[in-house]
Amino acid sequence: MTDILLMILSTIGSLAILIASIGVLRMPDFYLRLSVTVKASTLGVGLLLICAAIAFPDVSVTTKAIAIIFFLVLTAPIAAHMIGRVAYRTGVLRWKDTYIDKEDNELLNNDHQDSQNDKP
Amino acid sequence: MTLTEHFNYVVFPILTLAVCFALIRLLRGPDIVDRVIALDLVITIGIAAITAFSIISFQALFLDVAMILALIAFLGTIAFSYYIHKKNNND
Numbered sequence: 001m002t003d004i005l006l007m008i009l010s011t012i013g014s015l016a017i018l019i020a021s022i023g024v025l026r027m028p029d030f031y032l033r034l035s036v037t038v039k040a041s042t043l044g045v046g047l048l049l050i051c052a053a054i055a056f057p058d059v060s061v062t063t064k065a066i067a068i069i070f071f072l073v074l075t076a077p078i079a080a081h082m083i084g085r086v087a088y089r090t091g092v093l094r095w096k097d098t099y100i101d102k103e104d105n106e107l108l109n110n111d112h113q114d115s116q117n118d119k120p
Numbered sequence: 121m122t123l124t125e126h127f128n129y130v131v132f133p134i135l136t137l138a139v140c141f142a143l144i145r146l147l148r149g150p151d152i153v154d155r156v157i158a159l160d161l162v163i164t165i166g167i168a169a170i171t172a173f174s175i176i177s178f179q180a181l182f183l184d185v186a187m188i189l190a191l192i193a194f195l196g197t198i199a200f201s202y203y204i205h206k207k208n209n210n211d
Contacts, residue, residue, distance in 0.1 A: 003123045010127065010172065014134040017168055021138035024145050024161055034157055041164045048171045052183065061180045068187050079197035086201040087153040090208045
């Protein structure tokens, strides 16, 4: 019973990592590649670490696996945010079909100005 | 089909295919940030492979290596983004 659960979880986890890798190979743009790879690879590694926590009947291994999952979930978005911000600042090109909502941007700017005018 | 056979014939070939795709992007990447995220993905697949190998070899000690590798991947990405930003400001 435990073996079947481990097989299902490890297969789903490795398929999530394969989807992340196909995304990083096939996506047309840096920002889309970043958006695909961080989430799917974190999900896959998390599922494989849950497999390790189930496979070993030991409290220390479970604690270690939970610590690694917590660390990955905490640090992967920070690293993705840093590298995405640096890519935007250094002018990495967007995909030609990327749609930018101008009206929403103006709305955000107006809200920002209104809040600044309200402050004093 | 035992657990070891399942890991040997299903999980490890999928992870090998994934690391091959990430290495193709690492070689082809048109910009340096593409290479950085491809390297990050390679290290993440390495963490997954170490975890799978620790399951099939019944050695829980290998999870320490996975933890250190996760730390190094985070610090590497942060250092790459810091130095790319600094180089762009100096130009």
